[in-house]
Amino acid sequence: MITTEILSNSHKKLKIDFSCGKELLDTYLRTQASQDVRRKLSACFVSLHVETGLIQGYYTLSNNSIPLDIVPESFKNQLPNSYHSIPTTLLGRLAVDKRFKGTGVGKMLLIDALRRSFEISKSIGSFAVVVDPMDEDAENFYTKYGFILLPDSHKMFLAMKTIERLFI
Numbered sequence: 493m494i495t496t497e498i499l500s501n502s503h504k505k506l507k508i509d510f511s512c513g514k515e516l517l518d519t520y521l522r523t524q525a526s527q528d529v530r531r532k533l534s535a536c537f538v539s540l541h542v543e544t545g546l547i548q549g550y551y552t553l554s555n556n557s558i559p560l561d562i563v564p565e566s567f568k569n570q571l572p573n574s575y576h577s578i579p580t581t582l583l584g585r586l587a588v589d590k591r592f593k594g595t596g597v598g599k600m601l602l603i604d605a606l607r608r609s610f611e612i613s614k615s616i617g618s619f620a621v622v623v624d625p626m627d628e629d630a631e632n633f634y635t636k637y638g639f640i641l642l643p644d645s646h647k648m649f650l651a652m653k654t655i656e657r658l659f660i
């Protein structure tokens with residue numbers, strides 16, 4: 493198992509060293525994540541490698557919503573028509589440093605993010621966790637864990653009811 497902690501000033505030097513191979517996600521952690529956290533735009537969680545103390549991976553979460561129109565038909569019947577937008581939790585970014593790829597860190601970060609989202613959904617309603625994969629590689633990763641592509645959108649979705657079954 494891994495543990496995650498909230499990104500803070502104590503990670504300032506470690507952020508510089510982070511490299512997942514996707515420039516956008518590296519730059520985000522180095523230059524933007526702390527600002528977004530301060531502005532309450534998202535929460536960022538990092539996992540430190542026990543032996544080296546390096547950041548082995550991170551993810552971000554924020555409140556979000558999706559239009560009812562793009563909710564897959566099989567889920568729509570659970571939702572009242574009067575809801576034009578459905579509250580969801582956005583797993584905006586998830587990345588693993590190249591040095592730790594292929595060792596299960598991505599899977600454990602995803603489970604940590606889903607567990608956190610599920611816990612939060614008990615106090616602030618959220619129908620699903622939504623991701624916005626940046627490329628086919630990321631899409632394949634999320635597909636492996638049951639996320640389904642939302643129509644007319646690059647976004648993917650995993651219902652909170654499905655996530656609930658993982659944790660209760």
Ligand SMILES: CC(C)(COP(=O)(O)OP(=O)(O)OC[C@H]1O[C@@H](n2cnc3c(N)ncnc32)[C@H](O)[C@@H]1OP(=O)(O)O)[C@@H](O)C(=O)NCCC(=O)NCCS
Nearest residue numbers: 512585586587588593594595596597598599629630632633
């Ligand atoms: C995608 C990413 C998070 C995977 O992390 P990782 O630590 O290498 O993955 P893990 O070692 O935890 O792999 C867990 C499982 O997922 C599989 N997997 C890993 N990457 C995958 C991919 N891109 N597509 C499909 N399956 C993938 C592994 O084979 C493994 O399967 P197994 O349990 O059946 O053996 C990582 O490669 C990464 O940071 N990529 C760049 C950033 C990115 O694309 N982030 C996602 C969207 S923002």
